[in-house]
């Protein structure tokens with residue numbers, strides 16, 4: 706039975722998609738059957754693994770019941786990885802979903818049958834706590850929370866943890882935090898060091914040991930439709946994501 710991870714933080718640009726794509730690619734390459742689900746209408750994860758934004762059915766068609774989840778699964782630029790892309794209509798889902806009775810469980814009910822086929826299922830969430838994120842959290846066993854190492858890093862984290870606790874209470878008692886991940890870190894600056902220390906002090910048990918450095922290779926990889934671990938496997942960014950994937954797998 707596979708484990709379902711959601712990669713979530715209501716802030717945009719903190720490294721959610723980069724983390725979802727790279728962890729999924731590393732775990733798949735390590736030999737685990739892995740499915741990446743793009744839950745963000747911006748479709749950055751879809752494009753980041755070399756799939757066109759508009760081609761064929763995606764998560765939108767799965768959520769509306771047009772196709773079964775298994776029928777929306779595709780191959781991508783990473784040979785071992787399978788993907789359910791966002792699908793062209795996913796932006797509309799934020800409006801349409803809440804009108805449906807029990808919408809919170811739609812994604813869970815669609816994805817649950819795939820647990821038998823994949824050891825890891827990783828869902829990339831949009832930068833909000835809207836309906837699609839709620840659906841992803843209701844479906845997930847664990848949440849990975851990327852945190853950009855910048856001045857306002859801690860702001861919003863307390864709120865996010867409250868939301869996670871609420872989802873756990875009301876929708877999904879299984880949900881736990883896999884870890885917070887410091888991203889785009891610049892260890893040479895005083896600010897980078899201070900923020901890392903502060904986040905670790907606030908959440909001593911929760912922060913992954915692995916820290917993702919700011920690295921140009923990470924930023925340019927999506928334009929090639931590749932995870933950085935494939936674009937430049939020897940870059941500092943790729944090495945950090947390889948380490949993170951091991952830590953995620955080791956935490957179970």
Ligand code: ADP
Nearest residue numbers: 717718719720721722723889918919920923924
């Ligand atoms: P989110 O999904 O949270 O909005 P992204 O993963 O899309 O965030 O990252 C935001 C931007 O920062 C993207 O352009 C991405 O390529 C870039 N980026 C992410 N992580 C790094 C990193 N470690 N080093 C450099 N650029 C990064």
Ligand code: MG
Nearest residue numbers: 721722745749
């Ligand atoms: Mg994103």
